Amino acid sequence: METVAPSAVIVAIDGPSGTGKSSTSKAVAAKLGLRYLDTGAQYRAITWWMITNGVDTDDPQAVALAAGKPAIVSGTDPHAPTITVDGVDAAAPIRTREVTAKVSAVSAVPEVRTLITALQRSIAAEETGGIVVEGRDIGTTVLPDADLKVFLTASAEARAARRSGELRGQEAAGLAATREALIKRDAADSGRKTSPLAKAADAVEVDTTELTLDQVIECIVTLVEEKRAVRS
Numbered sequence: 674m675e676t677v678a679p680s681a682v683i684v685a686i687d688g689p690s691g692t693g694k695s696s697t698s699k700a701v702a703a704k705l706g707l708r709y710l711d712t713g714a715q716y717r718a719i720t721w722w723m724i725t726n727g728v729d730t731d732d733p734q735a736v737a738l739a740a741g742k743p744a745i746v747s748g749t750d751p752h753a754p755t756i757t758v759d760g761v762d763a764a765a766p767i768r769t770r771e772v773t774a775k776v777s778a779v780s781a782v783p784e785v786r787t788l789i790t791a792l793q794r795s796i797a798a799e800e801t802g803g804i805v806v807e808g809r810d811i812g813t814t815v816l817p818d819a820d821l822k823v824f825l826t827a828s829a830e831a832r833a834a835r836r837s838g839e840l841r842g843q844e845a846a847g848l849a850a851t852r853e854a855l856i857k858r859d860a861a862d863s864g865r866k867t868s869p870l871a872k873a874a875d876a877v878e879v880d881t882t883e884l885t886l887d888q889v890i891e892c893i894v895t896l897v898e899e900k901r902a903v904r905s
């Protein structure tokens with residue numbers, strides 16, 4: 674029987690857009706010597722492939738037919754996570770406004786979710802030293818047996834302010850427009866039929882509205898250490 678080191682925890686971090694999942698998950702994984710998987714990047718990658726290959730992202734049948742074609746590879750080093758599609762570095766193009774606007778429709782297609790969920794599970798299984806996986810349905814669907822599940826929240830105002838801060842000096846979207854876009858994407862992600870954005874019944878909810886990023890990281894590191902202590 675394979676022995677699993679007590680440090681090899683699987684951590685699922687879910688929550689709406691802009692709650693701090695990526696920043697927190699990367700930092701927690703780096704601090705604790707775990708790997709890191711950004712599942713949103715995978716849905717963005719398949720969306721980018723659909724756009725660049727002329728697939729109508731509003732046509733679920735066309736998306737379903739093409740879903741198996743792109744080869745998506747995620748690198749899980751929390752210090753330098755990577756994502757490639759058919760061997761091409763997709764880290765920058767998956768962050769465009771066009772991909773952000775279309776990713777909810779593509780990720781709602783059941784065939785897409787089946788393929789990407791299988792990919793996520795295989796990555797988590799390969800990382801025997803432990804991994805932090807962040808997304809929308811990790812605790813509910815992808816890794817329901819995760820050792821620790823966290824559901825991050827924050828007010829729409831706080832999330833919009835964080836996102837506007839990121840955009841300053843680039844395409845400076847107004848605060849109100851950013852807030853509306855976040856709310857619209859969350860509604861689409863929460864309202865889809867297949868594995869919607871949802872808090873697992875056994876997840877710890879952390880409201881980050883009034884917390885600094887460092888405070889959120891510290892909170893989750895403590896939660897992971899408590900789990901490790903119980904297991905050792």
Ligand SMILES: Nc1ncnc2c1ncn2[C@@H]1O[C@H](COP(=O)(O)OP(=O)(O)OP(=O)(O)O)[C@@H](O)[C@H]1O
Nearest residue numbers: 689690691692693694695696835839881884885886
């Ligand atoms: N507690 C916090 N306080 C202030 N800023 C924060 C906090 N957490 C995250 N941020 C900032 O908010 C922005 C969004 O964070 P991040 O990308 O980690 O969120 P996310 O939940 O992964 O979003 P998405 O789901 O859209 O990818 C980043 O600029 C990040 O630095």
Ligand SMILES: Nc1ccn([C@H]2C[C@H](O)[C@@H](COP(=O)(O)O)O2)c(=O)n1
Nearest residue numbers: 712713714716776780808809810862
């Ligand atoms: N587990 C996941 C992760 C992401 N998605 C979809 C829904 C999001 O709007 C989109 C982009 O995610 P982000 O990069 O903003 O974290 O991907 C999902 O359906 N399930």
